Amino acid sequence: xxxxxxxxxxxxxxxxxxxxxxxxxxxxxxxxxxxxxxxxxxxxxxxxxxxxxxxxxxxxxxxxxxxxxxxxxxxxxxxxxxxxxxxxxxxxxxxxxxxxxxxxxxxxxxxxxxxxxxxxxxxxxxxxxxxxxxxxxxxxxxxxxxxxxxxxxxxxxxxxxxxxxxxxxxxxxxxxxxxxxxxxxxxxxxxxxxxxxxxxxxxxxxxxxxxxxxxxxxxxxxxxxxxxxxxxxxxxxxxxxxxxxxxxxxxxxxxxxxxxxxxxxxxxxxxxxxxxxxxxxxxxxxxxxxxxxxxxxxxxxxxxxxxxxxxxxxxxxxxxxxxxxxxxxxxxxxxxxxxxxxxxxxxxxxxxxxxxxxxxxxxxxxxxxxxxxxxxxxxxxxxxxxxxxxxxxxxxxxxxxxxxxxxxxxxxxxxxxxxxxxxxxxxxxxxxxxxxxxxxxxxxxxxxxxxxxxxxxxxxxxxxxxxxxxx
Ligand code: ARG
Numbered sequence: 001x002x003x004x005x006x007x008x009x010x011x012x013x014x015x016x017x018x019x020x021x022x023x024x025x026x027x028x029x030x031x032x033x034x035x036x037x038x039x040x041x042x043x044x045x046x047x048x049x050x051x052x053x054x055x056x057x058x059x060x061x062x063x064x065x066x067x068x069x070x071x072x073x074x075x076x077x078x079x080x081x082x083x084x085x086x087x088x089x090x091x092x093x094x095x096x097x098x099x100x101x102x103x104x105x106x107x108x109x110x111x112x113x114x115x116x117x118x119x120x121x122x123x124x125x126x127x128x129x130x131x132x133x134x135x136x137x138x139x140x141x142x143x144x145x146x147x148x149x150x151x152x153x154x155x156x157x158x159x160x161x162x163x164x165x166x167x168x169x170x171x172x173x174x175x176x177x178x179x180x181x182x183x184x185x186x187x188x189x190x191x192x193x194x195x196x197x198x199x200x201x202x203x204x205x206x207x208x209x210x211x212x213x214x215x216x217x218x219x220x221x222x223x224x225x226x227x228x229x230x231x232x233x234x235x236x237x238x239x240x241x242x243x244x245x246x247x248x249x250x251x252x253x254x255x256x257x258x259x260x261x262x263x264x265x266x267x268x269x270x271x272x273x274x275x276x277x278x279x280x281x282x283x284x285x286x287x288x289x290x291x292x293x294x295x296x297x298x299x300x301x302x303x304x305x306x307x308x309x310x311x312x313x314x315x316x317x318x319x320x321x322x323x324x325x326x327x328x329x330x331x332x333x334x335x336x337x338x339x340x341x342x343x344x345x346x347x348x349x350x351x352x353x354x355x356x357x358x359x360x361x362x363x364x365x366x367x368x369x370x371x372x373x374x375x376x377x378x379x380x381x382x383x384x385x386x387x388x389x390x391x392x393x394x395x396x397x398x399x400x401x402x403x404x405x406x407x408x409x410x411x412x413x414x415x416x417x418x419x420x421x422x423x424x425x426x427x428x429x430x431x432x433x434x435x436x437x438x439x440x441x442x443x444x445x446x447x448x449x450x451x452x453x454x455x456x457x458x459x460x461x462x463x464x465x466x467x468x469x470x471x
Contacts, residue, residue, distance in 0.1 A: 011093055020087075029086035030329050036336055037091050038077050040126035041119070042070050044202055045095065047222035048114055051203075051215050057113070062106045069103040070095070090329075092116050092123075113214050115206035117236040117324040122202040124332060126223065128245050131339045132194040138346040139187045139252070140468060143180055145353045147461050150176040154454045157436055158273055158363040159372055164265075166370025169436045172358050173458070174449040175262075180461055182255040187468060189248035197241035200225040204232035207323040237323040239313065242335055246310040249338040256345050257303035260296035263352060267293050272362040277355045295348045302341045309334035309341075364436065368409045371400050373434045376442060377410065377425075380433035385424050395422045410434045 009019055020028070046067060053063040073095055076082040088094050093116075100107030153172035160170035200220040203210065209232045216228050229235035266273040276293055284290035312334040316327055367373070374396050381392035399421050403413045411434065418425035432438055444450035447457075 009087060011088075011097060025086050028089055028326075030090045030332070031084050031086065031088065031094055033336060034091045034120075034329075034332055035077075035084060035094075037120075037123045037127055037332075038074075038095065040123040040130070041091050041095055042074050043126060043223065044119060044122050045070055045110060047219050048202065049110060050222060051218050052109070052112060054215055054218055055213055057212065058106075058109060062109065065103045065106045066099065066110055069099040069107060072102055073098050090116070090120075092119055113205070113210040113212040114202070115204075115236075117206050118202050118204040118232075120329075121204075121236050122200070122223070124335070125197045125199060125201065125225075125241065128197040128241065128335065129194055132190050132197070132245065135190055135249075135252075135339070135342055135346070136187055136194075136468075138343055138350075139183050139190070140465070142346050142350045142353065143183050143187070143461075143465060143468075145350050146176050146180040146183070147458070147465060149353055149356075150174075150180065150454075150461070151458055153358060154451060154458075156358045156360050156363075157367070157440055158358060158360065159366045159370060160449075166366055166372050168375060168443075168449075169363075169367050169372050169439045170449040171440055171451070171454050172360075173454045176353075177454075177457055177461060179255065179259050183252070184464055184468075186248060186252040186255060189251055190245075193241060193244035193248045195226065196244050198224075198226045199241070200228045201235035204229060204235035207233050207236045233323045237320075237328075239317060239328065239331055242331055243310075243313055243317070245335065246306070246313055246338055249306050249342050250310045252342055253299075253303035253306040253345060256349050257300045259349060260293075260300045263296040263356065264293050264300070267296075267356075271366070273359055273366075275357045275359060276352060280352055280355060295352060299345045299348055302345050306338050306341050309338045367436050368411055371403070371410055373410060373436060373439045374400055376435075376439045377430075377433045379442070380429070381422070381424060384429070387424075395425075399425065 010016065049058060049063055049066045049070075052058045053060065058066065073082070076098070082094075082098070084094060088097055096107065096110060099110065150173035153176065156172035157169050158172050158175060159166045160168050160175070200216060200223060202219050202223070203214045203216040220228050263274065263276070265271050267276050276291075278291070280293075280295055281291045282294045284292065313331055316330060316334075320327060377399075378389065378392040378396045381387040381395065382389050387395075399410070399413070399418060402417060402421065403409055406413065406417070408414075408417075415426055415430075418430065424430070441450045441452075444453060447453065
């Protein structure tokens with residue numbers, strides 16, 4: 001251990017006569033979670049050291065020593081040989097302190113023209129920038145899986161719902177692509193948050209700037225940021241980019257959760273529209289017949305954590321005076337948790353998307369029992385028989401009500417019953433008007449569920465995948 005200031009054992013201990021009480025240490029430490037920032041902290045420190053050399057604060061030998069020391073710290077951390085202790089508070093102190101142990105006095109020069117306030121703000125920005133890249137990769141492969149499964153299921157007809165009541169027949173591709181577009185927008189949202197995080201704040205010092213002619217252009221180019229913060233107070237105090245990251249994470253998890261809700265419902269005995277493979281479900285310890293959609297339920301549950309993380313940061317920032325306040329140490333907990341939760345959820349969702357099987361025979365049953373083509377029959381009266389829509393609606397409504405009374409559906413109800421309601425409800429024409437398959441194809445408006453529109457939509461999805469992989 002390097003020689004510490006007497007009495008306190010802290011790198012900042014000069015003005016202190018008493019050492020920190022155990023509760024100060026326990027409540028103050030963040031290394032138990034911010035050690036996740038070690039790579040970004042090293043990256044920031046390397047850039048900072050090079051900048052100090054460039055402006056003449058470190059000579060070439062000193063820079064070399066510092067860079068060597070930082071590399072050694074990196075390998076110690078990565079091989080699991082690094083000693084973490086709450087006494088040294090956070091990852092920044094750990095790295096600086098170990099550097100000084102390894103390289104002596106020169107290590108103590110690294111913190112020139114830098115504060116932990118700009119340091120941690122920069123590390124977190126780099127971290128978010130890097131992890132969003134992983135999230136974007138995951139979103140991309142989920143979108144690919146949705147695209148592939150949609151292509152395979154253009155001719156699978158399933159019920160579409162409103163109010164969770166059978167509404168109209170749709171192609172399963174349409175259902176899958178609905179989620180494809182949601183995750184496409186999520187990816188755009190993450191890119192926006194990434195862009196916003198990618199700003200140089202290092203060089204702002206504690207909050208007012210620093211007493212050195214630092215070279216922030218150099219730092220920006222070393223750290224590959226897209227801009228430089230123009231105000232040091234804003235730089236150390238603001239966390240907008242983290243809010244944006246958590247908004248994007250929340251939106252993504254809300255989409256994932258809704259999808260999971262559909263999967264949970266559709267795989268139930270009552271709906272029976274999809275089947276999940278054994279490998280992605282669990283059994284019950286007491287009920288031998290059970291096969292539970294746990295992944296979907298867990299993702300639905302995890303979405304609540306991420307909305308909680310967003311609320312955590314909102315609460316943290318509200319009413320916080322300028323500039324840095326120690327409360328901000330807690331921002332990372334929300335961000336780290338959201339990163340891991342989004343990543344694992346997207347992975348779980350993709351596994352289900354890739355392996356779930358539709359059961360069109362069950363879809364057909366619900367569609368028939370749910371009178372899903374009643375609107376089509378009314379539209380047939382309008383289009384072919386020039387009957388006003390309200391009147392057509394009334395006639396079909398009467399037919400449905402007659403079917404319900406007789407425990408029949410539009411396909412089983414005898415013709416003599418139908419023609420008593422309208423002479424048009426007869427023959428081949430009637431059969432075509434209520435057909436499930438034809439119903440879907442009549443929805444040929446742009447963005448509709450007709451086969452031709454599905455092929456067109458698949459083409460758009462393909463283009464969207466191609467353009468996002470170029471990013
Ligand atoms: N661990 C702190 C954080 O995460 C680093 C900054 C501490 N700054 C300070 N002035 N105590 O926010």
